[in-house]
Amino acid sequence: MAKLILSVDGQVLKEFNLSKERTLIGRKAHNDIQIDNLAVSGEHAAIITILNDSFIEDLGSTNGTMVNGKPIKKHFLQNNDVVEIGKHKLKYFNDAPTAATAADFEKTMIIRNPAKAAPPPPKPEANMGDTQTNLRPTSEAPKPAASATTTATSSPMPSAPAQAPSAPPPPPAMAPPMPPPRDHAPHPAPAAHHAPPPAGAATPLREAAIQVLSGAAAGRTLDLTKNLTTIGKPGLQVAVITKRPNGYFITHVEGATYPTLNGTSLGGAAHPLGDHDLIEIAGVKMEFFYKP
Amino acid sequence: MNLSQSLQSASLTDPGRVRDHNEDCIESRPEMGLFVLADGMGGYNAGEVASGMATSLIADGLQEVWKPSEIARMGREEAKALSEKLIGEHVGRANSAIFTTSQNNPECAGMGTTLVVCLFFDNFLTVAHIGDSRLYRLRGDVMEQVTRDHSLLQEQLDSGLITPEEAKLSQNKNLVTRALGIDPSVDTEIHVYETQPDDTYLLCSDGLSDMVEDEEIRLTLITLKTNPSLTVQQLVQAANDNGGRDNISAMLTRVAEPFGVPRGWLARLKALFR
Numbered sequence: 001m002a003k004l005i006l007s008v009d010g011q012v013l014k015e016f017n018l019s020k021e022r023t024l025i026g027r028k029a030h031n032d033i034q035i036d037n038l039a040v041s042g043e044h045a046a047i048i049t050i051l052n053d054s055f056i057e058d059l060g061s062t063n064g065t066m067v068n069g070k071p072i073k074k075h076f077l078q079n080n081d082v083v084e085i086g087k088h089k090l091k092y093f094n095d096a097p098t099a100a101t102a103a104d105f106e107k108t109m110i111i112r113n114p115a116k117a118a119p120p121p122p123k124p125e126a127n128m129g130d131t132q133t134n135l136r137p138t139s140e141a142p143k144p145a146a147s148a149t150t151t152a153t154s155s156p157m158p159s160a161p162a163q164a165p166s167a168p169p170p171p172p173a174m175a176p177p178m179p180p181p182r183d184h185a186p187h188p189a190p191a192a193h194h195a196p197p198p199a200g201a202a203t204p205l206r207e208a209a210i211q212v213l214s215g216a217a218a219g220r221t222l223d224l225t226k227n228l229t230t231i232g233k234p235g236l237q238v239a240v241i242t243k244r245p246n247g248y249f250i251t252h253v254e255g256a257t258y259p260t261l262n263g264t265s266l267g268g269a270a271h272p273l274g275d276h277d278l279i280e281i282a283g284v285k286m287e288f289f290y291k292p
Numbered sequence: 293m294n295l296s297q298s299l300q301s302a303s304l305t306d307p308g309r310v311r312d313h314n315e316d317c318i319e320s321r322p323e324m325g326l327f328v329l330a331d332g333m334g335g336y337n338a339g340e341v342a343s344g345m346a347t348s349l350i351a352d353g354l355q356e357v358w359k360p361s362e363i364a365r366m367g368r369e370e371a372k373a374l375s376e377k378l379i380g381e382h383v384g385r386a387n388s389a390i391f392t393t394s395q396n397n398p399e400c401a402g403m404g405t406t407l408v409v410c411l412f413f414d415n416f417l418t419v420a421h422i423g424d425s426r427l428y429r430l431r432g433d434v435m436e437q438v439t440r441d442h443s444l445l446q447e448q449l450d451s452g453l454i455t456p457e458e459a460k461l462s463q464n465k466n467l468v469t470r471a472l473g474i475d476p477s478v479d480t481e482i483h484v485y486e487t488q489p490d491d492t493y494l495l496c497s498d499g500l501s502d503m504v505e506d507e508e509i510r511l512t513l514i515t516l517k518t519n520p521s522l523t524v525q526q527l528v529q530a531a532n533d534n535g536g537r538d539n540i541s542a543m544l545t546r547v548a549e550p551f552g553v554p555r556g557w558l559a560r561l562k563a564l565f566r
Contacts (some may be wrong), residue, residue, distance in 0.1 A: 050461035
């Protein structure tokens, strides 16, 4: 759950959990976060929390609300934002993504429309990965169609993937249509997990270019700045050079015959490009090179 | 009538780089212009049971009742209405089947799935969707999101609570407000669109749309337009290069030529000799 830490002049005063949908901040006693200081309006600001997201809104206060040094009317709070009200500071912490593992966190879940379904929406304090179900990890459901490997549909797929596993006869009545009880597990220990860094975030790739060696455009260079750069003649022979975190690759796109790389036909697959590789496409020779 | 000549298509599904199994499921029947994508959720492995049931039940069910050569004899507007009705019925049946299975099998309790169904016929496209799997359309250089997500985030965007820029930072990305198979009945959103030659349609799960920016998807669709199978490979690869945090599915269909039903005796005669 997200929380705010109230401090003044670097002295921590109190910690508040954002458990309510609307948390009021102000000088008067009825506020959820009361700051008894004349610079603070009676009802100064409100924080609206929807599951894992929180927004702060200034309620027309006399002296205004700042977030990270800038005056705001409304602001979508991000982890480590600092809200300033007069001399008081409220630092916003949202550790939701680290409460569950990254994989659990990104799992798609259903939030029910209260008008349609009886059970209350998942409580924000439940572990993100748990709100959906209360299953035990023992279940081994049959795996339909594409499982652990990449599967192109052009290849024959098992045609009847999931006929429900040994489905017992239909229920006597559709009477109890309520979903399974939700797991209101206590909030997991806030420490421990850290989301792994995105796997693709590697060191920035060196800049590269291709130089045309023959034909009308001989001598010209083309910087490979885009993720995808096509070369060749549309309708005749086209290849694409893809810029990826692990290097540059060339792949045939269209044309009855394949371009060549260092004299060898590309075929249908992607080929990594090395410094000073020679490409021949639509009768034109070009060279790939890394920029100094 | 075989639509696979007029519609060039390719599909790919991939577990991504974090999950060890794939809860997405796709089914394509290019000859009848039918494409179905589902992103399962819930339970430990039950998500893939739900998405597998949804795609196979809907594709097989529609193949039984949607006979293009027979439907070609009815009027165009009639065919549109029939497509909406039949898709709605078969989505409803799949919903009941998944719901019943989840009620009767503790290991499947709470399972559900998102869904996108696309059926091409006579220069129109009928689209049904539930949840946050999407259909995009590239027409000329403009890419549009055809489906509107049934998600908490989309509701917040609609109500003006947050801006599209803020939405990218939201922690509530993964919450859908509708899903197939979680209730005895389901509210399916169905629309019919006119297609144009050279349109490109992309069905995808959130494993693609969350990992790859719309602009990058658009440039990929434009750049690799002539090669659908390379396009889907490239999109899946881009999602994986950006982290591949979820299962990734992409189904691409390009309208290579008009696929109108020949009407009038001369057009029908010509069609015979094509």
